[in-house]
Amino acid sequence: MPKYIFVTGGVVSSLGKGIASAAIGKLMESRGLTITIVKCDPYINVDPGTMNPYEHGEVYVTEDGAEADLDLGHYERFTDAVIGRDSNITTGKIYHYVISKERKGEYLGKTVQVIPHITDEIKRHIKKVTRNTNIDIVIVEIGGTIGDIESLPFLEAIRQLRIDVGYQNCINIHVTLVPYIKSAGEIKTKPTQHSVGVLRQIGIQPDILLCRSEKELSQEAREKIALFCNVDKNAVIPALDVSSVYEVPLMFAKENLDQLVTKLLGIKSKDCDLNEWTNKVVNIIKAPTKQTKIAVVGKYITLQDAYKSIYEALVHGGIANNAKVEIIKVDSEDISEFGVLKYLKNANAVLVPGGFGYRGIEGKFEAIQFARENKLPFFGICLGMQSAVIEFARNVCGFEGANSIEFDKNTKYPVISLLEEQKEVADKGGTMRLGAYACRLEAVTKSFFAYEEKKEISERHRHRYEFNNEYKNVMKDKGLVFAGTYAQQELIEIIELKDHPWFVACQFHPEFKSKPDRAHPLFREFVKASIERG
Ligand code: GLN
Numbered sequence: 001m002p003k004y005i006f007v008t009g010g011v012v013s014s015l016g017k018g019i020a021s022a023a024i025g026k027l028m029e030s031r032g033l034t035i036t037i038v039k040c041d042p043y044i045n046v047d048p049g050t051m052n053p054y055e056h057g058e059v060y061v062t063e064d065g066a067e068a069d070l071d072l073g074h075y076e077r078f079t080d081a082v083i084g085r086d087s088n089i090t091t092g093k094i095y096h097y098v099i100s101k102e103r104k105g106e107y108l109g110k111t112v113q114v115i116p117h118i119t120d121e122i123k124r125h126i127k128k129v130t131r132n133t134n135i136d137i138v139i140v141e142i143g144g145t146i147g148d149i150e151s152l153p154f155l156e157a158i159r160q161l162r163i164d165v166g167y168q169n170c171i172n173i174h175v176t177l178v179p180y181i182k183s184a185g186e187i188k189t190k191p192t193q194h195s196v197g198v199l200r201q202i203g204i205q206p207d208i209l210l211c212r213s214e215k216e217l218s219q220e221a222r223e224k225i226a227l228f229c230n231v232d233k234n235a236v237i238p239a240l241d242v243s244s245v246y247e248v249p250l251m252f253a254k255e256n257l258d259q260l261v262t263k264l265l266g267i268k269s270k271d272c273d274l275n276e277w278t279n280k281v282v283n284i285i286k287a288p289t290k291q292t293k294i295a296v297v298g299k300y301i302t303l304q305d306a307y308k309s310i311y312e313a314l315v316h317g318g319i320a321n322n323a324k325v326e327i328i329k330v331d332s333e334d335i336s337e338f339g340v341l342k343y344l345k346n347a348n349a350v351l352v353p354g355g356f357g358y359r360g361i362e363g364k365f366e367a368i369q370f371a372r373e374n375k376l377p378f379f380g381i382c383l384g385m386q387s388a389v390i391e392f393a394r395n396v397c398g399f400e401g402a403n404s405i406e407f408d409k410n411t412k413y414p415v416i417s418l419l420e421e422q423k424e425v426a427d428k429g430g431t432m433r434l435g436a437y438a439c440r441l442e443a444v445t446k447s448f449f450a451y452e453e454k455k456e457i458s459e460r461h462r463h464r465y466e467f468n469n470e471y472k473n474v475m476k477d478k479g480l481v482f483a484g485t486y487a488q489q490e491l492i493e494i495i496e497l498k499d500h501p502w503f504v505a506c507q508f509h510p511e512f513k514s515k516p517d518r519a520h521p522l523f524r525e526f527v528k529a530s531i532e533r534g
Contacts, residue, residue, distance in 0.1 A: 002135045003265045004170040006158045008204070010146040010195025011177040015212045016248075018071030020175050020239065021141040022078035023248040026277070027258040029079055030249070031269040033136040036129050037075040039068075039088050040122070041143040042150040046092040050429050057305030061462045061512055062087070065435025071141060073309050077515050078249070082133065089125045091150060094118055114153050122157035123164065136267065146174075146198050159203045171264045174199060174206035175239070178213040178221070187215050189225050196229040207264055208235045208257070216240065235260060244285045244315075246516050250274060281319060281516040290323035292530040295347035297367040299360030301329040310353050310381070313514035317527030320519035325527060332363030340366045347376065349502075349530030354382030354462070354509060358407045365391045372503060377529035379522065380505030382463050385495060386416045388505040389467055389475075396478050397471075406465050417468040419489075425464075432464045437486050439493040439508070445483035446504050447494050450521040457484075459493075459508035467492035467507070502529035 005024060009017040018039070025035045041048075048056045049067030060073045066085035076083050098121055102112050126140055140158060144151040162170040176192040196206060209231055211217060217225075217238040226233035237255045242248060252258070258272045294314060300306030311327060318325035330343045332352075340363075344350060350371040352364050364384070368391040371378035380388040386404050393402035393415045401408070404416030425431045436458050441448045451457050469490060476482065484494030484506065497503035504522060514520035519527075 001165065001169065002130050002138050003267065004158075004161065004165065005137060005139045005261065005265075006162075006170065006172045006204075007139060007141045007175065008146055008155070008172065008199065008206075009142075009144070009175045010199070011191040013145050015175050015177055016239075016245075017141055017143075017175050018074045019078075019245050019248055020173075020210055021071070021139050022074040023252055024173070024257070024261065025075060025079040025081060025139055026249040026274075027252055027272055028137050028139075028261070029081075030253075030272045030274050030277070031258055031262065033262075033267065033269055034134055035079060035137045035139060036081045036133070036135050037072075037079070037083065037087065037139040037141065038126055038129055039071045039075075039141050039143060040126075040151075040154045041069055041088065041090045042148065042154060043090060043143075044092045044095070046090060046096055046429060047088065049432075053300040053306035054303055057303065058308045059462070060309065061434060061460045061509060063436045063460065065460075067430065067434065067462065069143070070305060070308050071143075073312070073512065074245075076512070077312060078246075086125070086128050089122065091153070094121050094125065094153075097121055115156060118153050119157040119160060122154055123161050126157070126161065137265070146195050152202070155199075155202055155204060168266055171207040171261065172199075172204055173208045173210060173261075175210045175212065178211045178217060178225075180213065180215045187213060187217065187221055189221060189228065192225055193228045196231075200230070206231060208237060208260060210237050210239045210257075212239045212241075214241050244282065246277075246281050246285060250278060250282060277517065284319045284322060285315070285324075288318065288322055288324040290321065290531055291326065292318070292323055292348045292527060292533075293326045293328055293346060294349045294351060294527070294530055295328040295330050295344055295367070296351045296353060297330045297332050297335065297343075297364055298353050299332050299355060301331045307353050309509075309511035309514070310351065312516075313511040313520055313523045314351070314527065316514045316516050316519035317523035317525075319516055320524040321527050321531055323527060323531055325530075330367070332360040332367065335363035335366050336360075340370045343367075344370055344376070348533045349377035349379070349526065351379045351526070352381070352384030352387055352505075353511075354384060356383070356406075361387065361407060365394070369395055372497065372500065375501055377502035377526060377533055378500075378505070379502075379526045381511065382507060382509055385505035385507050386465060386467075388495065388503075389415050389480075392475060392478070392480055393471065396480075397474060404465050413471070415468050415471050416465045418464065419466055419491075422464050433461045433466075436460050437493075437508070438488075439484045440487045441494075442481070442483045442485075445481055445494075446496055446502060446525065447483040447506075447522065450504075450525040452521070459506070459510055460512045461508050463507065467495075501533070502526065 399413035402413035403411040
């Protein structure tokens with residue numbers, strides 16, 4: 001039977017609960033244990049797929065095609081856990097399920113209530129991830145901050161779950177903030193005391209506190225927190241700010257968090273071994289021998305989390321090349337307004353990520369044209385590939401006004417169009433081409449060599465529009481290379497340019513499969529090309 005670690009957050013949001021959960025997962029794996037991680041999100045959307053990145057940050061896509069919370073990306077980057085559709089539970093998903101059951105008459109005669117019907121369904125959904133696998137530990141991260149009204153059913157569910165599966169088989173970890181008040185020159189423990197107080201009122205006593213702080217916690221402060229929060233003083237773990245998130249498992253290990261967790265859960269396992277992670281990831285991040293500057297041209301640039309996996313995959317590409325990647329964030333609308341040179345003149349390479357809607361698109365075309373004409377390494381992802389096709393159609397093939405029918409339904413040259421099966425789709429949620437699809441690679445292309453001469457690869461998708469095959473021959477004649485295809489439907493997955501040092505664009509999202517110690521091949525090669533450009 002698996003054991004459970006419940007992770008909650010208090011005081012403020014953005015404390016890095018997702019990273020903490022992923023790092024705890026990493027620690028457990030480094031002791032030879034098999035883990036999985038589940039994220040509970042208290043919002044009413046069934047999934048974040050229909051939310052704007054400004055609301056929610058990046059929408060992460062799993063192998064099995066779920067549109068999910070970006071914390072699942074942290075889980076996959078830090079661990080080898082199998083993460084999928086069932087790894088993200090939302091209030092919307094649970095209510096949708098319960099209400100459908102009610103309509104079918106499955107609760108006939110009963111009043112359907114938050115307790116027990118919603119809480120039972122939350123517990124069942126959490127347990128679902130342990131089906132068919134030999135999981136030692138399930139880490140359950142509860143989104144939101146203690147005190148929020150909407151997370152209460154999730155907290156009640158984990159309180160009950162501990163009773164259901166046995167007190168000794170679960171622990172509660174609470175991530176809190178211990179602020180440093182500059183004018184007083186002191187750290188303050190009161191917000192943590194209050195947050196734990198609220199948790200205890202709803203029946204949850206934390207076993208471990210992870211105290212986020214910009215200053216070292218004195219022994220005295222740790223003792224004070226322990227006393228007021230009713231936890232062991234060794235279980236008050238400082239979680240100081242670090243320069244790279246990939247250092248967090250090392251920081252926790254230094255505080256013996258892994259020993260504490262396994263001891264509390266009564267698990268016998270080998271000692272934690274993070275040597276490989278230290279050597280292959282952290283040491284390189286701390287002392288890279290090279291550096292490069294890569295411009296990311298998008299429209300959600302001001303929001304840190306909107307392109308989370310892209311930024312991380314660039315860091316991974318840097319690690320693979322022993323290089324620090326400095327990311328120049330460029331708002332594509334600024335390019336339209338102030339000209340491309342201002343933003344790209346110092347870049348060693350350009351990346352155009354995915355996106356939706358017309359706003360900002362023309363600036364992306366300008367950035368792509370600049371990269372194509374100046375032989376600057378270019379990497380286009382999803383909308384980035386579609387934009388590269390449009391730019392090529394307009395400026396190389398002479399198809400004036402060529403476009404995607406997403407932006408111009410009446411364009412004379414619909415080089416990006418909709419598949420017949422998508423034309424009928426009315427619902428917005430979960431109806432795109434989603435999740436892993438196989439892609440056949442063309443020999444002797446940049447992609448083929450990046451993937452170490454594999455004939456077939458598999459990558460994750462999230463898009464509705466596709467390359468329009470009617471334009472394949474004319475574009476091929478003009479120098480566009482079709483390097484990857486989804487064979488079953490002859491859909492173009494990767495394009496390249498013939499006479500260019502590195503111009504690769506893909507319809508799928510490679511960023512979701514990159515890990516710090518296993519950089520995605522296309523990111524690795526893209527960063528390499530940017531370094532060579534110098
Ligand atoms: N908007 C485009 C489509 O739906 C691209 C999507 C994306 O970049 N993820 O096809």
